[in-house]
Amino acid sequence: MIVRMFLGVLIAVTSISVDAATISFNFDDGTLQGWTNNVPVGTLGEDYVAWDTVADTNSGRTVAYSSDYMLLEAEYGTRDAGDTAIKVVSSPVIDTDMPFSVSAWTLGGTGAIETPSWTDNSSLPTAASGSDFMGIALRRVSDGHYLLFDRRSGSGQSNHSLNWLELGWDESVVASAIALDSPDETYQIDLIDAYSGGWGWIGVDEVTINVVPEPSSIALVVLMIGLGLIACRPLARNRYKQHSNASTD
């Protein structure tokens, strides 16, 4: 009984620590929830806003992934080919020594390329073009270098054919990307629109950053659970024996 109680407490504590490290952004309070517009200096940019999809009167209006609001380009009504503004909006800073995963639900277009030629926030082009990137990226704060990119595999917008797609990276991909960085390094997720053309816009909703316990922590938990199971074995054997006896009587 003592072993079972110990295991119960141990598992409960582990779950709390994981849950506490999950951060989500749904924009449903009508604010940017700490995200900041981050267009490079010298670029004619345009802001992202917490977009009220219910108040959207465009034809084939947007519908948020969760509740009413999503993060979307302010001039959503005049996007596409005529819009050559660069747009970058950045998440709050991620400050952890542990691996993390990123999930971002997106609506809009795919852009032209999977991986752009520019590698840093400071080297973004001054205007969007029909041959550039649109999607999310993981940026190292200390030098502005982009470590990972991800883009949509298809377009989708209208009320009748919504096509919300999940972008992001699991913890193993992020762990590899940040492996050589200083333990003091911090990161941000950027939503970037450097593409001009049909479906030349992108918005996000329900962005989740999940910090994963370090392998050493997991190993300790597995070891403790293993020791607990070993301690439980005589009890399990007795149970089976009693059951066997009962079934053959």
Ligand SMILES: [Ca+2]
């Ligand atoms: Ca939402």
Ligand SMILES: [Ca+2]
């Ligand atoms: Ca665009």
